[in-house]
Amino acid sequence: MDFSVLIVLINTLSQIFIWIVIASSLLSFFLPPYHPVREALDRIIDPFLNPIRRLVPNAGMFDFSPLILIIAVQLIARILIAILISF
Numbered sequence: 001m002d003f004s005v006l007i008v009l010i011n012t013l014s015q016i017f018i019w020i021v022i023a024s025s026l027l028s029f030f031l032p033p034y035h036p037v038r039e040a041l042d043r044i045i046d047p048f049l050n051p052i053r054r055l056v057p058n059a060g061m062f063d064f065s066p067l068i069l070i071i072a073v074q075l076i077a078r079i080l081i082a083i084l085i086s087f
Helices: 004-030 036-055 065-086
Strands: none
Touching (some): 004 065, 036 065
């Protein structure tokens, strides 16, 4: 069975999600917390970042949870793609 469409879908969705995480992180430096764009992005990203934030303490002013989320999304996407390729 050919899973190429599913592989492309997983890859595309993971890349879109990663770019949303990056945009949300960058906009947090420039936009106030109640800006509509930032609120919309936070509604998408915060459910994924909050569990990581509970596990990983802040390093001073730096929040590494977006970086950890990006690595986790890439890892999960690669594992799923490798599983689909193996079939």
